[in-house]
Amino acid sequence: xxxxxxxxxxxxxxxxRMRRVIDAASRQFLEQGFERTSMDAVARESGVSKMTIxxxxxxxxxxxxxxxxxxxxxxxxxxxxxxxxxRAPAATLSVIGRRFLALMRADEVMGRHRVLFAAAxxxxxxxxxxxxxxxxxxxxxxRDYLDQAVAAGALRPHDTRVAADQFLSxxxxxxxxxxxxxxxxxxxxxxxxxxxxNVDLFMRAYxxx
Amino acid sequence: xxxxxxxxxxxxxxxxRMRRVIDAASRQFLEQGFERTSMDAVARESGVSKMTIxxxxxxxxxxxxxxxxxxxxxxxxxxxxxxxxxRAPAATLSVIGRRFLALMRADEVMGRHRVLFAAAxxxxxxxxxxxxxxxxxxxxxxRDYLDQAVAAGALRPHDTRVAADQFLSxxxxxxxxxxxxxxxxxxxxxxxxxxxxNVDLFMRAYxxx
DNA sequence: ACTTTACTATACGGTCAAGTATCGTGACGG
DNA sequence: CCGTCACGATACTTGACCGTATAGTAAAGT
Numbered sequence: 001x002x003x004x005x006x007x008x009x010x011x012x013x014x015x016x017r018m019r020r021v022i023d024a025a026s027r028q029f030l031e032q033g034f035e036r037t038s039m040d041a042v043a044r045e046s047g048v049s050k051m052t053i054x055x056x057x058x059x060x061x062x063x064x065x066x067x068x069x070x071x072x073x074x075x076x077x078x079x080x081x082x083x084x085x086x087r088a089p090a091a092t093l094s095v096i097g098r099r100f101l102a103l104m105r106a107d108e109v110m111g112r113h114r115v116l117f118a119a120a121x122x123x124x125x126x127x128x129x130x131x132x133x134x135x136x137x138x139x140x141x142x143r144d145y146l147d148q149a150v151a152a153g154a155l156r157p158h159d160t161r162v163a164a165d166q167f168l169s170x171x172x173x174x175x176x177x178x179x180x181x182x183x184x185x186x187x188x189x190x191x192x193x194x195x196x197x198n199v200d201l202f203m204r205a206y207x208x209x
Numbered sequence: 210x211x212x213x214x215x216x217x218x219x220x221x222x223x224x225x226r227m228r229r230v231i232d233a234a235s236r237q238f239l240e241q242g243f244e245r246t247s248m249d250a251v252a253r254e255s256g257v258s259k260m261t262i263x264x265x266x267x268x269x270x271x272x273x274x275x276x277x278x279x280x281x282x283x284x285x286x287x288x289x290x291x292x293x294x295x296r297a298p299a300a301t302l303s304v305i306g307r308r309f310l311a312l313m314r315a316d317e318v319m320g321r322h323r324v325l326f327a328a329a330x331x332x333x334x335x336x337x338x339x340x341x342x343x344x345x346x347x348x349x350x351x352r353d354y355l356d357q358a359v360a361a362g363a364l365r366p367h368d369t370r371v372a373a374d375q376f377l378s379x380x381x382x383x384x385x386x387x388x389x390x391x392x393x394x395x396x397x398x399x400x401x402x403x404x405x406x407n408v409d410l411f412m413r414a415y416x417x418x
Numbered sequence: 419a420c421t422t423t424a425c426t427a428t429a430c431g432g433t434c435a436a437g438t439a440t441c442g443t444g445a446c447g448g
Numbered sequence: 449c450c451g452t453c454a455c456g457a458t459a460c461t462t463g464a465c466c467g468t469a470t471a472g473t474a475a476a477g478t
Binding site: 033035036113114115116117118120121124127128130131135136139159162163165166168169170171172173174175177178180181182183193197198200201202204205206 | 368414
């Protein structure tokens with residue numbers, strides 16, 4: 001095994017550089033897509049020379065996969081005062097819904113979806129990794145919560161895997177498609193109403209009484 | 210006004226050619242995306258020379274828009290025996306759900322979504338036209354049915370615009386994302402269960418009783 | 419026949435971008 | 449201080465591809 005601080009002769013690599021490259025590449029790829037992003041533009045925007053970039057990533061596709069590998073999953077990160085209380089599913093699902101919506105409205109996340117959809121069939125590995133660590137993980141998180149709520153007697157027993165998928169799906173309707181097409185995002189008020197409507201629907205179907 | 214059979218001097222245009230061009234361009238654009246599709250490939254696959262293509266469409270983007278302009282909306286086309294009966298919403302929503310799912314599973318439709326998402330911000334007009342004639346029209350169709358069902362006393366009164374969006378959204382969850390990423394489509398049995406689960410959810414929330 | 423238009427085939431110009439090669443400089447270890 | 453590696457700058461090679469130009473053939477009207 002190579003030591004983490006393996007002292008090789010010569011100048012060591014500057015880890016900051018790779019970060020700058022991936023940052024710039026993220027912006028470019030997620031805004032413009034794979035094909036429309038040029039390595040020269042990444043070099044210019046990151047301030048790192050193209051040769052150095054190629055010393056880290058042998059090809060453009062490799063840089064792309066490194067960008068896709070970046071995760072930022074904040075849906076289940078809780079602020080103070082917000083808890084995933086199994087006994088209050090309506091309130092908790094509202095919190096989850098708001099978080100999920102905020103996630104899906106982020107330019108970076110929409111860009112990631114766009115670029116990966118466009119890469120379907122071409123970048124199979126990147127797509128598969130994204131699905132596992134994105135949608136599947138989120139559905140699993142919601143499912144875990146639903147299981148707790150059912151166990152606590154706050155929700156009717158049901159197939160929680162299906163229900164978790166359904167709950168999140170409700171946020172991917174017209175307003176989401178509209179935003180994905182670059183036709184404008186809904187206002188915060190509209191999104192708040194959407195959360196309310198979706199939680200209402202869900203609670204009517206799966207709530208007690 | 211020019212007569213439909215305006216007899217101009219010279220050889221008339223062969224309408225079949227344009228159809229072949231759009232067919233070939235559809236396959237290419239919807240499979241590979243805009244950037245990865247070359248005009249030479251369209252010419253080769255359609256059997257129409259590149260010069261002729263450019264005599265119909267001044268630019269690649271124009272051909273792209275012509276392809277996007279093609280519609281095939283079969284959700285509300287009814288076979289014999291299937292009706293949109295306002296008094297039986299569960300059965301009718303199952304029919305609509307099956308149709309919608311069949312539509313969303315079609316390679317051509319998934320390709321269209323992929324390529325338009327990728328074109329967000331670049332091909333604004335094509336995106337806007339698609340949204341109006343695709344999602345918005347479908348939601349409107351479902352809404353019209355829900356209005357009828359509410360009027361017939363078969364569904365509880367509610368915001369039918371929101372509910373229509375919710376109903377269709379339910380089909381855009383994990384399995385749809387998985388398919389859009391090129392990771393494989395669900396089996397017909399899974400899709401049938403999805404329709405059942407979504408209709409159940411919807412009827413629990415909005416059904417009478 | 420003659421004109422006019424549609425179409426094919428092919429080659430070309432120009433641009434853009436991926437990846438490489440070269441030279442020079444800076445940083446670190448021994 | 450010297451070898452080694454990291455990095456910048458820049459020019460270059462190579463190929464793809466959009467859009468056009470040219471020359472010739474096919475099909476229609478007059």
